[in-house]
Amino acid sequence: xxxxxxxxxxxxxxxxxxxxxxxxxxxxxxxxxxxxxxxxxxxxxxxxxxxxxxxxxxxxxxxxxxxxxxxxxxxxxxxxxxxxxxxxxxxxxxxxxxxxxxxxxxxxxxxxxxxxxxxxxxxxxxxxxxxxxxxxxxxx
Numbered sequence: 001x002x003x004x005x006x007x008x009x010x011x012x013x014x015x016x017x018x019x020x021x022x023x024x025x026x027x028x029x030x031x032x033x034x035x036x037x038x039x040x041x042x043x044x045x046x047x048x049x050x051x052x053x054x055x056x057x058x059x060x061x062x063x064x065x066x067x068x069x070x071x072x073x074x075x076x077x078x079x080x081x082x083x084x085x086x087x088x089x090x091x092x093x094x095x096x097x098x099x100x101x102x103x104x105x106x107x108x109x110x111x112x113x114x115x116x117x118x119x120x121x122x123x124x125x126x127x128x129x130x131x132x133x134x135x136x137x138x139x140x
Contacts, residue, residue, distance in 0.1 A: 001120055002081065002083065002084065002085065003079050003081050003084075003088050003102055003112050004081035004082065004102075005085070006112060006116040006117060006119075006120060007079075007102050007109075007110035007111060007112045007116060008110055008111050008112075008113070008116065009109065011101065011102075011108050011110055011111050012026060012027075012030045012032050012034075012036065013036045013038045014035055014047075014068060015037070015039065015068075016044060016045070016067065016068060017067055017069070018067070019064055019066060019067060020052050020061070020063035020064075020067075020068065020071065021063040021064045022068075023047055023052065023068050024049075024052050027052075033049040034046065034111060035047050036101050037072050038107075038108060041107050042107060043076070043078065043101055043103055043106060043107065044069075044072075044075070045068070045069070045074045045075070045076065046076040046101060047068055047072045047073070051071055051072070051073070055071040076100065077095055077097065077100050078101045078102065078103045079091060079101070079112050080102065080104065081102050081104055081110065085112075085117060085120055085124070085127060086127055086130070088100070088112050088117065089121065089124075089126070089130035090126070090130045092112075092117070092130065092131070093129070093130030094130075094133070098113055098114050099113035099114070100112055118131065
């Protein structure tokens with residue numbers, strides 16, 4: 001099975017000049033915890049809700065002034081839409097991520113998450129092992 005068959009399509013994106021407040025508002029509006037950062041359509045970073053809490057709010061920074069480019073994860077690990085889901089589950093498991101962007105020619109086309117892989121993993125031993133490895137890392 002290919003990543004494109006399980007990924008969430010049309011990921012939410014922001015420009016690197018967006019503020020932490022802009023990103024938080026977009027997350028709330030779209031009911032998501034992950035936003036991809038793009039510059040001229042190309043993926044440059046990723047922001048998860050936890051980063052806003054730990055790198056902005058808890059650090060005493062002003063969310064209305066701090067640009068996403070100042071706290072995002074730059075050059076995130078990615079998957080390709082034509083990648084086998086077993087490979088994506090291996091990356092997620094090895095890196096301990098819950099989700100990774102899916103790109104084609106540097107442009108984000110989706111996000112693949114542990115939740116997206118779980119249904120497939122019930123019938124795929126390799127995927128199940130990779131997901132369990134990710135879960136074990138999260139427990140540490």
